[in-house]
Amino acid sequence: MTLFSDPAALELTRRHLFASAGLSLGGMALASLAGSAAEQAPVARGGANTDTGIGAALPKTHFPTKCKNVIYLHMVGGPAQMDLYDYKPKMQEYFDKDLPESVRMGQRLTTMTSGQARFPIAPSRYRFARKGQCGMWMNDELLPYTAKMADDMVFIRTMNTEAINHEPAITNMQTGNMVTGRPCLGAWASYGLGSLNENLPRFVVMVAKPTNQDQVQAISARLWQSGYLPGEHSAVSFRAANDPILFINNPPGVSDEVRRTTLDGLGKLNELNHARLNDPETKTRMAQYEMAYRMQSSVPELADLTREPQKVLDLYGPDVKKPGSFAHTALTARRLVERGVRFVQVYHNNWDHHGNLTGRMKDQCRDVDQPCWALVQDLKRLGLFDSTLIIWGGEFGRTIYSQGGISKDKDGRTNYGRDHHPRCFTMWMAGGGSKGGTIYGETDDFSYNIVKDPVHIRDLHATVLRLLGIDHEKFTYRHLGLDQKLTGVEKAHVIKEMIA
Numbered sequence: 001m002t003l004f005s006d007p008a009a010l011e012l013t014r015r016h017l018f019a020s021a022g023l024s025l026g027g028m029a030l031a032s033l034a035g036s037a038a039e040q041a042p043v044a045r046g047g048a049n050t051d052t053g054i055g056a057a058l059p060k061t062h063f064p065t066k067c068k069n070v071i072y073l074h075m076v077g078g079p080a081q082m083d084l085y086d087y088k089p090k091m092q093e094y095f096d097k098d099l100p101e102s103v104r105m106g107q108r109l110t111t112m113t114s115g116q117a118r119f120p121i122a123p124s125r126y127r128f129a130r131k132g133q134c135g136m137w138m139n140d141e142l143l144p145y146t147a148k149m150a151d152d153m154v155f156i157r158t159m160n161t162e163a164i165n166h167e168p169a170i171t172n173m174q175t176g177n178m179v180t181g182r183p184c185l186g187a188w189a190s191y192g193l194g195s196l197n198e199n200l201p202r203f204v205v206m207v208a209k210p211t212n213q214d215q216v217q218a219i220s221a222r223l224w225q226s227g228y229l230p231g232e233h234s235a236v237s238f239r240a241a242n243d244p245i246l247f248i249n250n251p252p253g254v255s256d257e258v259r260r261t262t263l264d265g266l267g268k269l270n271e272l273n274h275a276r277l278n279d280p281e282t283k284t285r286m287a288q289y290e291m292a293y294r295m296q297s298s299v300p301e302l303a304d305l306t307r308e309p310q311k312v313l314d315l316y317g318p319d320v321k322k323p324g325s326f327a328h329t330a331l332t333a334r335r336l337v338e339r340g341v342r343f344v345q346v347y348h349n350n351w352d353h354h355g356n357l358t359g360r361m362k363d364q365c366r367d368v369d370q371p372c373w374a375l376v377q378d379l380k381r382l383g384l385f386d387s388t389l390i391i392w393g394g395e396f397g398r399t400i401y402s403q404g405g406i407s408k409d410k411d412g413r414t415n416y417g418r419d420h421h422p423r424c425f426t427m428w429m430a431g432g433g434s435k436g437g438t439i440y441g442e443t444d445d446f447s448y449n450i451v452k453d454p455v456h457i458r459d460l461h462a463t464v465l466r467l468l469g470i471d472h473e474k475f476t477y478r479h480l481g482l483d484q485k486l487t488g489v490e491k492a493h494v495i496k497e498m499i500a
Contacts, residue, residue: 066433389432
């Protein structure tokens with residue numbers, strides 16, 4: 001029988017062809033090019049100290065873990081750091097003056113402002129105050145709840161990236177690379193650390209709907225894909241309304257017994273298919289079918305927020321009862337980590353404030369302020385704060401100069417928009433072994449350049465992995481003949497000052 005007379009062989013991919021040809025061609029060299037199972041295991045050299053979860057690629061972590069779970073709150077569009085966390089009072093003296101060339105130093109501009117005749121400086125119009133024993137200057141006009149927990153937070157004021165447009169910037173922030181197709185941070189955590197609950201996914205993503213819908217930035221599922229890691233490490237997307245997961249429930253007229261019998265039959269067929277083709281994605285598909293079956297009982301209970309005490313619902317504010325709101329999503333995230341979900345990714349849109357920033361910023365802050373504070377208090381109440389890392393931030397920052405000039409709003413107050421700015425922006429972390437009350441890094445008076453302690457995206461990723469007990473240099477996956485890492489080939493630094 002020739003290769004092409006076998007119907008199963010017609011389904012072979014190029015990778016399968018090379019893999020099956022390895023022995024007949026003498027093959028250690030071709031086998032190594034194709035990638036053996038041993039090569040695809042992570043490198044886990046060094047002192048392993050902590051047990052990992054079910055199905056983890058790492059038998060033990062490299063270091064004692066500081067946290068077990070992550071809730072990553074991504075503000076899509078890029079929040080304006082100088083209006084929230086990077087206080088620049090000196091800018092009041094520069095109102096409507098052009099940004100000095102000695103500050104910009106020829107840095108790249110987007111096409112949205114590169115043609116402007118002027119770059120008028122727009123100082124923040126909001127009230128700032130020192131908060132907590134750490135003395136962090138914060139916008140307590142729009143973030144009164146967040147300001148109350150300054151000493152629980154690590155403020156990173158010198159985040160920076162090379163990407164100046166949304167798609168490469170958000171891809172870089174999530175996956176460590178501006179080119180799509182790489183695994184995201186959540187997928188790496190799922191792969192390396194495994195599951196804490198067999199009845200729920202390791203990695204869940206939710207997209208919260210902002211109150212203000214003026215300029216919603218497009219995002220896509222490739223941000224939470226597993227890339228070259230096995231497909232089971234992609235995030236499971238939870239919807240805001242109706243069934244949280246599509247097709248998880250039995251169709252009308254189909255009983256649990258019929259569903260079970262059907263899955264058993266599919267499992268046998270997939271086992272036969274896997275034996276013939278040796279496609280790892282067949283195993284992934286089988287595992288996903290079984291997970292979906294188990295989630296039929298676990299997800300409805302998880303999604304039912306009416307089970308929460310009224311005092312907990314009150315913590316998150318009135319929007320918590322609105323499916324899809326950020327408050328509803330934040331409480332769901334807490335319920336997920338409480339039940340053992342390893343990594344929860346939340347996206348909140350509409351932070352792309354090119355115009356009418358002051359008309360929209362209050363809505364954005366109102367959406368996230370109380371729920372973020374409530375999430376921290378709720379995790380503390382349950383004894384989960386120390387083991388759950390919360391990350392908050394966008395894909396880049398905004399410019400101190402106004403895009404399109406400075407105007408007045410209907411109340412006669414200054415209004416402005418801000419363009420993208422990758423050279424410095426602010427993120428924060430809380431819980432999960434991070435060192436609360438830390439203010440890390442300094443920017444210049446214009447919030448345009450970093451003066452002290454820069455933190456690149458790869459440094460943030462290395463630090464998050466370290467909190468999870470993983471050495472980013474040793475945690476790799478063999479792909480295309482290379483040991484691939486989340487932090488890439490350039491040097492990444494764990495920021496020890498952020499770790500408790």
